Amino acid sequence: MSTGRLTTTSYVVLGMVAMRGPSTPYELKRAVNHSVGYFWPFPHAQLYSEPKRLLEMGLLDVHAEEEGRRRQTYTISPEGEVALRSWLAEPTVEQLQIRDVAELKLFFGEFARAEDILGLARGQIVQHQDRIAVYEGMQARFAERDDIADRMVPLRLGLELEYAALRFWQQLEKERS
Amino acid sequence: MSTGRLTTTSYVVLGMVAMRGPSTPYELKRAVNHSVGYFWPFPHAQLYSEPKRLLEMGLLDVHAEEEGRRRQTYTISPEGEVALRSWLAEPTVEQLQIRDVAELKLFFGEFARAEDILGLARGQIVQHQDRIAVYEGMQARFAERDDIADRMVPLRLGLELEYAALRFWQQLEKERS
DNA sequence: AATCAGACCGTATGAAACAGACGATGGGAT
DNA sequence: ATCCCATCGTCTGTTTCATACGGTCTGATT
Numbered sequence A, B: 001m002s003t004g005r006l007t008t009t010s011y012v013v014l015g016m017v018a019m020r021g022p023s024t025p026y027e028l029k030r031a032v033n034h035s036v037g038y039f040w041p042f043p044h045a046q047l048y049s050e051p052k053r054l055l056e057m058g059l060l061d062v063h064a065e066e067e068g069r070r071r072q073t074y075t076i077s078p079e080g081e082v083a084l085r086s087w088l089a090e091p092t093v094e095q096l097q098i099r100d101v102a103e104l105k106l107f108f109g110e111f112a113r114a115e116d117i118l119g120l121a122r123g124q125i126v127q128h129q130d131r132i133a134v135y136e137g138m139q140a141r142f143a144e145r146d147d148i149a150d151r152m153v154p155l156r157l158g159l160e161l162e163y164a165a166l167r168f169w170q171q172l173e174k175e176r177s
Numbered sequence C: 001a002a003t004c005a006g007a008c009c010g011t012a013t014g015a016a017a018c019a020g021a022c023g024a025t026g027g028g029a030t
Numbered sequence D: 001a002t003c004c005c006a007t008c009g010t011c012t013g014t015t016t017c018a019t020a021c022g023g024t025c026t027g028a029t030t
Helices: A008-020 A025-032 A046-056 A078-089 A101-107 A114-141 A146-176 B008-020 B025-032 B046-056 B078-089 B101-107 B114-141 B146-176
Strands: A060-064 A072-076 A097-099 B060-064 B072-076 B097-099
Touching: A008 A025, A008 A046, A008 A060, A008 A072, A008 A078, A008 B101, A025 A046, A046 A060, A046 A072, A072 A078, A101 A114, A101 B008, A101 B146, A114 A146, A146 B101, A146 B146, B008 B025, B008 B046, B008 B060, B008 B072, B008 B078, B025 B046, B046 B060, B046 B072, B072 B078, B101 B114, B114 B146
Parallel strands: none
Antiparallel strands: A060 A072, A097 B097, B060 B072
């Protein structure tokens, strides 16, 4: 029970544990990959440090394995559920945030050669296609699972944004060639 | 002339100074707002510290004002131009990165009430509409300026992504109500 | 002229995020 | 037994981050 601010990453951990039930950091790491990690990326080391913090704040409980690897299994505490729910309920003020060095390079486009821009576009197209494939795979895999339909919603948004980006780069390539 | 890694933010500063010519941190701050800051956000304090680093590396030059506020005017050095150009030319490996707490909350949707989700959607719609208005304003303002057409390219991408996000939230609201 | 409010501009600070190397553990195959 | 490779966890120094704070200027009012 100590002080400390809850960051968005804190809520990711909290939410993940709430959603999955008892989890070890490594399990969280696997669960985060190819899902929530796509629209809230952070280094995996934080899945070991952050639960410790949340534990001190009384938002998570631990159960440590006795044998083998030292392994902490976390569960959400009642206080943790309250914190999570109130965060979910409060209005979101943060804007969608995009970071893309490809766009940056384009911004300084007058310093780049046309062929460099073209190369850029081709690379981006491949990357977006890859990600779309992953997204669509997930979508297809869970298509009939009505019980997790809500969790598929953000995936749909991610997918829409990927499509938009892909179309953009393809269009750009067409214009320039 | 010291060591140190160049981060993406370094290149933003470098690129901005190259593009604008002699600039003070505050001018950079204003220039970054509502433009490059939309797809590479960072705190303004870095516009004071980063140029110092770049100066030590010999990529920028300074000219300090003698009177009034202590104010540093930076220009790009020949070495800086080389660094910038070579960065622009090298292939981009970084993925487009999205961070959106609204999406996050949706992901943990089963813990939220339907009306909260609806409220979320409405809030997001307003925010995206605002940003679209800003983008479109910029676009309109510079529509006839062929000389900076390249710099408008990333703006177009930003706009496309905003449209996609807006459509998504509107669709979601329709489904849920 | 003196005061004052509010914008403008720059700095400081501690906490959090970051990348990624490193170390330790497990469990088969030979 | 041993070796290899995937699995799992920790550690490190640096960078980023948000935000509070302190100065500085302008110009309107008295």
